Amino acid sequence: MALPSASIESIKHRIGARTIPLSKESVGIAALCGFVSLLVLAPMMAVVMGALREGGGLGVGPFLTVFNSVAIITNTLLVGTGTTVLAVLAGGALALILARINTPGRELLSRLVTLPLYVTPLLTAIAWAWLGSPRGGLINLFARDVFGIPSLVNLQTPGGVIFVSALAYVPLPFLLIGAALKNMDPALEESARVHGASPWGALRRVTLPLVLPAALGSALLVFVQAMGLFSVPAVLGMPGGFNVAGTQIYRLLNNYPPRVSEAAAWGVLLLATTAVLVTLQSVILGRRSFVTVTGKAFRPRVLHLGPVRHLLAAGAWTYIVAAVVLPVATLLWAALVNFITVDPALMRFDLRHFRYVLFEYPKTYLAFENSVLLGAASATSVCLLGLCVSWVIVRTRSALRRYLDHVSMFPLAMPSMVLALGLLWTYVSLKQVPIYGTIWILLLAYVTHFLPIGVRAGSAALRQLHSELEDAARMTGANWTKTLRWIVLPLTRPTLIATWMLLFILAMQEVSSSILLYTSRSTVLAVAVFDLWEAGNVNALAALSVLQLAVTFIALLLLLRTRSQEALA
Amino acid sequence: MSSIFLAVEGLCVRYGPVLAVDQVGFRVDQGEHVTLLGPSGCGKTTTLRAIAGLETPSGGRILIEGETVADAASGRNMPPERRGLAMVFQSYAIWPHMTVFDNVGFSFRARGIGREKARAAVERALALVDLAGFADRPATRLSGGQQQRVALARAIACDSKMILFDEPLSNLDAQLRVSMRAELNDLRRRLGFTAVYVTHDQEEAFALSDRIIVMRAGRIDQQGTPAEVYRAPRSRFVASFLGMTNILPAEIAASDGSGPAEARLAGELVLRALDPWRDGAASSTGAVGFRPIDVRLDTAPSGAGIAGIVTRSLYLGDVAHYYIHSGPISICVHDRPHARLVEGQTVRWHVAPENCLILRE
Numbered sequence: 001m002a003l004p005s006a007s008i009e010s011i012k013h014r015i016g017a018r019t020i021p022l023s024k025e026s027v028g029i030a031a032l033c034g035f036v037s038l039l040v041l042a043p044m045m046a047v048v049m050g051a052l053r054e055g056g057g058l059g060v061g062p063f064l065t066v067f068n069s070v071a072i073i074t075n076t077l078l079v080g081t082g083t084t085v086l087a088v089l090a091g092g093a094l095a096l097i098l099a100r101i102n103t104p105g106r107e108l109l110s111r112l113v114t115l116p117l118y119v120t121p122l123l124t125a126i127a128w129a130w131l132g133s134p135r136g137g138l139i140n141l142f143a144r145d146v147f148g149i150p151s152l153v154n155l156q157t158p159g160g161v162i163f164v165s166a167l168a169y170v171p172l173p174f175l176l177i178g179a180a181l182k183n184m185d186p187a188l189e190e191s192a193r194v195h196g197a198s199p200w201g202a203l204r205r206v207t208l209p210l211v212l213p214a215a216l217g218s219a220l221l222v223f224v225q226a227m228g229l230f231s232v233p234a235v236l237g238m239p240g241g242f243n244v245a246g247t248q249i250y251r252l253l254n255n256y257p258p259r260v261s262e263a264a265a266w267g268v269l270l271l272a273t274t275a276v277l278v279t280l281q282s283v284i285l286g287r288r289s290f291v292t293v294t295g296k297a298f299r300p301r302v303l304h305l306g307p308v309r310h311l312l313a314a315g316a317w318t319y320i321v322a323a324v325v326l327p328v329a330t331l332l333w334a335a336l337v338n339f340i341t342v343d344p345a346l347m348r349f350d351l352r353h354f355r356y357v358l359f360e361y362p363k364t365y366l367a368f369e370n371s372v373l374l375g376a377a378s379a380t381s382v383c384l385l386g387l388c389v390s391w392v393i394v395r396t397r398s399a400l401r402r403y404l405d406h407v408s409m410f411p412l413a414m415p416s417m418v419l420a421l422g423l424l425w426t427y428v429s430l431k432q433v434p435i436y437g438t439i440w441i442l443l444l445a446y447v448t449h450f451l452p453i454g455v456r457a458g459s460a461a462l463r464q465l466h467s468e469l470e471d472a473a474r475m476t477g478a479n480w481t482k483t484l485r486w487i488v489l490p491l492t493r494p495t496l497i498a499t500w501m502l503l504f505i506l507a508m509q510e511v512s513s514s515i516l517l518y519t520s521r522s523t524v525l526a527v528a529v530f531d532l533w534e535a536g537n538v539n540a541l542a543a544l545s546v547l548q549l550a551v552t553f554i555a556l557l558l559l560l561r562t563r564s565q566e567a568l569a
Numbered sequence: 570m571s572s573i574f575l576a577v578e579g580l581c582v583r584y585g586p587v588l589a590v591d592q593v594g595f596r597v598d599q600g601e602h603v604t605l606l607g608p609s610g611c612g613k614t615t616t617l618r619a620i621a622g623l624e625t626p627s628g629g630r631i632l633i634e635g636e637t638v639a640d641a642a643s644g645r646n647m648p649p650e651r652r653g654l655a656m657v658f659q660s661y662a663i664w665p666h667m668t669v670f671d672n673v674g675f676s677f678r679a680r681g682i683g684r685e686k687a688r689a690a691v692e693r694a695l696a697l698v699d700l701a702g703f704a705d706r707p708a709t710r711l712s713g714g715q716q717q718r719v720a721l722a723r724a725i726a727c728d729s730k731m732i733l734f735d736e737p738l739s740n741l742d743a744q745l746r747v748s749m750r751a752e753l754n755d756l757r758r759r760l761g762f763t764a765v766y767v768t769h770d771q772e773e774a775f776a777l778s779d780r781i782i783v784m785r786a787g788r789i790d791q792q793g794t795p796a797e798v799y800r801a802p803r804s805r806f807v808a809s810f811l812g813m814t815n816i817l818p819a820e821i822a823a824s825d826g827s828g829p830a831e832a833r834l835a836g837e838l839v840l841r842a843l844d845p846w847r848d849g850a851a852s853s854t855g856a857v858g859f860r861p862i863d864v865r866l867d868t869a870p871s872g873a874g875i876a877g878i879v880t881r882s883l884y885l886g887d888v889a890h891y892y893i894h895s896g897p898i899s900i901c902v903h904d905r906p907h908a909r910l911v912e913g914q915t916v917r918w919h920v921a922p923e924n925c926l927i928l929r930e
Contacts, residue, residue, distance in 0.1 A: 397584060397585075466660050468662035469662050471618075471621075471649075471656070471658065471662065472656070472658055472662035472720075472723075473664075473675065473679075474623065474649040475623075475650070475654065476650075476655070476676045476679060476723060476727060477650045477675075477679035478650055478675070478679040479650050479679075480648075490666050491664075491665070
C-alpha cells in the first residue's frame with residue numbers, strides 16, 4: 001500500500017498547506033484501511049462478479065435458475081425466520097428469567113446457558129439426528145420397545161432443522177438482551193413504579209421498549225447466520241430432500257462439473273437479503289438511540305416471584321439439557337458403545353472407536369494439526385488486527401475511522417459460506433497468490449469471519465483504558481511502540497487473552513466455510529467429522545467429536561480462568 | 570530576564586467542521602507561570618495538548634526555545650516524546666499496572682536508563698511531593714490526593730524545563746485543592762520550571778499565575794497579570810466569568826477622558842464608572858459592570874444612593890446574598906450578614922466609581 005513519495009508530494013500540493021499533510025500515522029491508517037477492505041470487500045465483489053458469469057461472458061442465467069428454485073428459497077426463509085423467532089423468544093425469556101427474576105441458581109444457569117456457543121451446531125445436529133430420526137432414532141426405538149408407539153418424533157423435518165438451529169443460537173439473544181437488561185439504569189423502572197405502574201406494567205411499558213434495540217439486533221444476527229446455515233440442514237434436512245441455500249451451495253459445488261456461477265448467485269441472494277435487513281434495522285433504530293448504558297455498574301432490580309420461580313428454573317434447565325447435556329451425552333455414549341442400539345443386553349463398552357480414530361483413521365492427525373494451527377493462527381491474527389482497527393476507531397480522529405468501523409463489521413452480515421465462495425472465486429483465478437488448496441485460504445476465511453469479534457473486544461478494552469494513560473507515556477518520553485508495549489498491551493492483556501481463547505474455540509469448530517475451501521491436505525476437524533457422517537461411520541464420528549469437544553472444553557476452562565468473560569458479552 | 574521559552578503563533582486546531590482553537594497566539598517567558606482560563610469547551614485544553622504534541626495543529630506554529638516543534642504550513646509536528654516537556658493530566662493517568670517507583674521513573678526507562686541509575690532522581694522527586702517511602706507501593710493502592718502527587722513527581726522527575734498542567738486539581742475535594750495549590754506554588758519557586766496551566770477555576774488561576782489568558786470559543790479574549798485582568802476585564806464575557814455578575818446595559822456619555830465616565834441606566838438611573846478601554850470621545854451604548862461584593866448598602870431612610878426593594882434574601886453563613894430591584898433594573902449584592910435584610914425591605918445602594926467599569930464589548 002506504500003504510495004510512491006512523488007505521489008505523496010503531489011497530494012500534499014493539491015490539498016494545499018491549510019489541511020494536515022500526510023503523516024506517518026495517516027499513511028499507516030490508510031494502509032490498514034486498504035488491508036481490511038481487501039479482506040472484507042474482495043470476497044463480496046468476487047461473489048457478485050462470479051454470479052454474473054455465464055458461459056464465456058456475462059449473463060443473468062445463474063440468477064434465473066436460482067429464482068426458479070422457489071422451494072429452496074421458501075425453505076431458506078422458513079428456516080431463517082423460524083430459527084430467529086424461536087431463538088430470540090427463548091433467549092429473551094432466559095435473559096429475563098436469569099437477570100431480573102429471583103430464579104433459584106441463576107448465577108450458575110447464566111454461565112451454563114452460554115455453553116452452546118462452544119458446541120458446534122454440527123455436533124448438536126448429529127446427536128439429535130441419532131436421537132430423533134424417524135426409524136433409527138434412539139427416542140423412537142425406546143418408545144417402540146417400551147410403549148409400543150411406532151414413531152414418536154421425527155427431527156429429519158423442517159421443524160427439526162428449526163428446532164436444532166434455534167437451540168444452537170439461543171445464547172446470542174440471551175447475551176445481548178441480558179446485557180441490555182443488566183446495564184439499564186434501575187431508576188428508569190423505579191420512576192415508572194413511583195408514578196403508578198405495577199411491576200408487570202413497568203416491565204411492559206419501560207423495560208421491554210428499552211430492550212427492543214438489543215432484541216432486534218440479536219434477531220438480525222441470528223437471522224443472518226440461520227439463512228446461511230449449512231451444518232444443521234445438511235444433517236437433518238438433506239437426507240429427507242429438504243434443501244436450503246447453504247446445502248444447495250454445497251451441492252452445486254460438489255456436482256460434476258461444479259456449477260460455481262449458480263452457487264455464487266445463491267451467495268448474492270443471501271448477501272442482498274442481509275444488506276436489506278441491515279439497512280432496515282438502521283432505519284428503524286437510527287433515530288432511537290437509547291442511552292441507557294452509561295458504563296456504570298448497576299445492581300438490577302430483581303422481581304421476587306413465588307413458587308413459579310422453580311418452574312422458570314426448570315425451563316432454563318430444560319434448555320441446557322436439550323442444547324448441551326443430551327447431545328454431549330449421546331456423542332459420548334456412541335463413542336464408547338460397540339454399536340448403536342437401545343437393547344441393554346447388546347451394549348458393550350470399550351475404547352475401540354477411540355483407538356480407530358486415533359491410530360487407524362488416516363485423517364485424524366492431519367485434521368487435528370491443521371485445526372490447532374488454524375485456531376492459534378487465526379486467533380492471534382484477529383486479536384492483533386482487531387486491536388489495530390479498534391485503536392484507530394477509538395483513539396484517532398482519522399476521517400477513515402467511520403469507514404473502518406463499518407467495513408470491519410461487514411462479516412457479521414456475510415454468511416461464512418458466501419465468504420468462502422468469494423475467496424474461492426478470488427484465489428482460483430488469482431494465480432499470482434497461490435493459496436488456493438492450502439490452509440492459508442482457510443486462515444484468510446477465518447480471519448475475515450471473526451474480525452468483528454476482535455474489533456468489538458479491542459474497542460471494549462480500549463474504551464475502558466483512559467486515553468490519558470497513553471498520552472502520559474508519550475509525554476514522559478516513550479514513543480508509540482514503547483507506549484503500546486509498556487502501557488496498552490499489559491493493560492488490555494486480560495481481554496486479549498479471553499478473546500484469543502474464544503476465537504481459538506470458534507475456529508476449531510468452523511464448518512461452513514471450511515467445507516468449501518478444504519482439500520485433502522488442508523482438511524480440518526469439523527470437516528473430518530462431516531466426512532465420517534456422510535460415510536455413515538457413526539461410532540468413529542462420535543469418538544472424533546468427543547476428542548474435538550475435549551480440546552474445546554480444555555480451552556474453555558482456561559478461558560474461564562482468565563475471568564474476563566464480561567469483556568466478551 | 571525575559572527570554573521567550575514558548576511561542577504560540579496563530580494556532581488553529583480543527584476537528585472536522587469545528588474550529589476548536591482559532592488563531593490563538595501568546596508567549597511564555599522562561600520560568601513564568603501562565604494560565605489558560607475559560608469555561609469548558611473554550612479550547613484551552615486543546616491548546617495545551619497542541620503544545621504537548623498530542624493534537625495536530627491545522628494552522629499556525631509552535632516554538633519551544635526558538636525551535637519550531639509544530640508548523641502547519643510545512644506539516645512539521647514533532648512527536649510529544651521528543652519535545653522534552655512534562656505534563657500533569659486531569660485524570661492523573663497513573664498506570665495501574667506499575668508501582669509508584671515505575672510510574673515516577675518511567676521517563677528513565679523510556680530513555681533506556683537502568684533502574685538503579687534512576688533511583689536517586691525518583692526518590693528526590695518523591696521526597697519533593699512528600700511521598701518518600703512510597704516507592705514500592707502498587708499504584709492502585711493510593712488515594713486520589715496521593716495519585717495527584719505521584720503524577721506531579723513523575724512530571725518533576727523528567728527534569729523538564731516546562732511542565733504542562735491540564736486541570737490537575739479539579740478532581741480533588743475543596744480542602745485538598747487549596748493545600749495542593751499552595752504546594753504547587755512552593756514547588757515551582759524552588760525548582761524554577763516554566764508552567765502552562767489550564768483551569769476553569771478563577772481562584773486557582775489568580776493564586777498560581779504570573780499571567781492569565783482568558784479564552785472563549787477557541788479565541789483569546791484577554792491576557793494580563795491576575796490583578797490587571799481582575800480589575801479591568803475587557804469584555805462582558807471576561808467580566809461575568811471573573812465574578813462581575815452585575816452587568817447592566819447602559820448609555821455611555823461622552824467624557825473628556827479624565828476621571829470616571831457617566832453611564833445612564835434604564836429608569837433614569839446614573840452610575841459613574843471607570844472607562845479604561847475607551848475607544849473615542851463619542852457617546853455609545855454598552856454596559857456597566859460591578860461585583861456584588863463592591864455594592865454598599867444603607868438602610869437609613871434618608872441615606873445616599875439608589876433606592877431599591879429587597880426581593881430575595883439568602884443566608885450563606887459567611888455572607889448574605891440579596892437581590893434588589895430598583896425600578897427596571899435588578900442587581901445582586903453580597904454583604905456581611907450582621908444586620909440581615911428581609912424580603913420586601915427598602916434599602917439604598919451605591920457603588921464607588923473606582924469599582925464600576927464600562928464594558929463596550
